[in-house]
Amino acid sequence: TVEQCGKPLAVSKQEFRLLHLFMRRAGQVMSQADILDDLYELDAERELNTVEVLVGRLRRKIGKERIVTLRGMGYRFEK
Incomplete structure (x- = not known):
């Protein structure tokens, strides 16, 4: 289960795995x-x-400011 500000978010299995990866790194x-x-x-x-x-x-669900695109490099998750 994923929550943001105490409210549950509906995420797919792959979205959950991606969010978990972003949070770990x-x-x-x-x-x-x-x-x-x-x-x-x-x-x-x-x-x-x-x-x-x-x-x-995932950006639409958790807010686009949390996942930064670095052109030519990839993505970074902001704490």
Whole structure:
């Protein structure tokens, strides 16, 4: 279960896994490839677009200011 300001947030399994990864590595820059490696098994069909879609959905739920895009580098979760 995910809560923000004491209110439950409905998140998918993949959104939860991404949020958990961001929270574990808060303040660190993670490339899309790093995120894919953490979220999916190596033999799974993966596309970089998947990360963009998940990040977009998560931003809408937790606030866009929490996940910073660093052009050409990846993403960073702000504490």
